[in-house]
Amino acid sequence: MRAMYTAATGMKAQEMNVEIISNNIANMRTTGYKRQRAEFQDLLYEHVRRIGTQTSDQGNIVPVGVDIGSGVRLVGTPRIMTQGTPTQTDKDLDVAIRGEGYFKIERNDGTYAYTRDGSFERDGQGRLVTANGLLVQPGITIPENASQITINPQGQVSVNIGTSTTATIIGQLTLTRFINKAGLEAIGDNLFVETPASGAPQDGIANTDGMGDILQKYVESSNVEAVTEIANLIAAQRAYEMNGKVVTATDSMLQATTSMMRG
Incomplete structure (x- = not known):
């Protein structure tokens, strides 16, 4: 039968x-994870x-x-790309995206991946990296004698250098968006890569042209x-x-x- x-x-x-x-x-409990549906x-x-x-x-x-x-x-198994809840961490280099966009990450082979996981660190050279040591793009290096690290909603990174009480801009975090973000391919480590289904990446500044804004001292929880x-x-x-x-x-x-x- x-x-x-x-x-x-x-x-x-x-x-x-x-x-x-x-x-x-x-x-x-995975930062920036987007759930899948069968x-x-x-x-x-x-x-x-x-x-x-x-x-x-x-x-x-x-x-x-x-x-x-x-x-x-x-x-x-499409991913549901709804916003996760921003969770406060009080860590200077933690950033969450509220709205559209992904952080751009350079992989070891020189290609780019994208993530919503903004739990960043400094490596031994002061460069802004992911938890796995991959470089955040565009590259930002924080001086050794820097203090009072501030990241504004547009992604500008400012610090006080040495004994100075005046903030100095040392870099700009950018965001990347896609026509079809559900078409991104997950490769593990909280990273996505572009595919023909996702469309080409579109880089831009946070809080402009439909991009989300950036929240310092927050990370985006799983949805x-x-x-x-x-x-x-x-x-x-x-x-x-x-x-x-x-x-x-x-x-x-x-x-x-x-x-x-x-x-």
Whole structure:
């Protein structure tokens, strides 16, 4: 019976759904994480009786057909790019984006990646880097004798150098946005890279031309909602169980048929 194989596709789809939900829950406390959602499509149909065909020489038309489906498949895991809650940290080099945009990061191979994780540090040369030591672009170097580090909503970085009480601008953080930010590819370490689906990166200044503004001493929390994920997990588990019931019922029917043939 094809029902057994159809139900098997449903079980496989819900198994992958649970894996996606589990990744969301695992990243509830990951800075800048954007949750994923499973999207499904039905598979091919066998058209036993097509809609709209003639049933007689008089031109009678079939109002409804007989279509038997073959199951379901996972077709996408889009990220929900809603704003996470800014969380205060009181750390000078922590910054959060409120609105559109990503921080631009230079990878070790010279290519660029993008992130919403603004928990930055200084390396041994005073350069602004990520927690993994990757350079934040455009490059900003904070002098060794700098104090009172200030990052304004437009991303200007100012410090007091030495004993001076006057702030000196030492760099400018920029933001990058994409036409389709859901088309970015996640590569781990809170980083995304551009793809043909995301469109080309568009660099700009924070708080201008539709870019978000920058909040110093804050980081953006994950946008995962625990209650929603638990509800989705329960629904996926029940769907898996129901498909399992179909497999069991089909097996019982095949067993009954076998018994009848033996009798």
